[in-house]
Amino acid sequence: MSEALEVGISAELAQKIREHGIETYPYECCGALLGREHGLTESGDSDAKSHGVSREVLGLFPLVNRRDDSPRNRFSVTADDVREAEKAATAQGFEVVGWYHSHPDHPARPSDYDRDHAWPWYSYIIVRVHTGVPQDMTSWRLKDDRSGYLEEKISPLKVSAAT
């Protein structure tokens, strides 16, 4: 993972993530990022390819935060939810390329807790929601050695192929 990391997402889908964060505030929202990773599957021409972005998010699969004990600062997605997200992605010809969640009243940076519950390769998008208003959005990938995260650039895609 030495190359510059980048994930493409349309303004429309990015806005949907923010709206999910508003909807669940002051609790954390979460969901799956559905899309394509070039080099993993052959996907033909696409907006992302033409922009030189190797990973594109083309759909979202909002999920229910299963943590009812501390939903303000934790989110949890069960293995069954993950399977459902994978099925939804496959049905649209996509992969689950990552996950999103919100940090209510907290910076959009991954925590130690995030790191302990993550795998490399996935993109982890975090949106900060401050007093109910969405702020900055960042995206991260876990380092191969699990020692921390690398921030990846979020690039706007002009077209959303699926919503």
Next chain:
Amino acid sequence: MSVKVMIPTPLRVYAGKRDSADFAAATVGEALSGLTSQFEELRKHLYTEDGKLRAFVNVYLNDEDIRYLAKENTPTKDGDTISIIPSIAGGRDER
């Protein structure tokens, strides 16, 4: 006796981009041991430093979660499929 282990997409980069691998194994633990011996780089993403499956890593024998069977001692039979599914978790640190 051959058991197929499905390798989840995020971990395929550590397994020569393969989506599955077959192992001769009598238990789920033996199959996973075969997997992490053949693909050493996978180990730290499945197991903690003290050798326990990470809490967010779920292992299924066919469609059954091994937590509700005999965990890693669950016996396998020829043609079984093992799937590795993460539960996704995270959140901000409390200050």
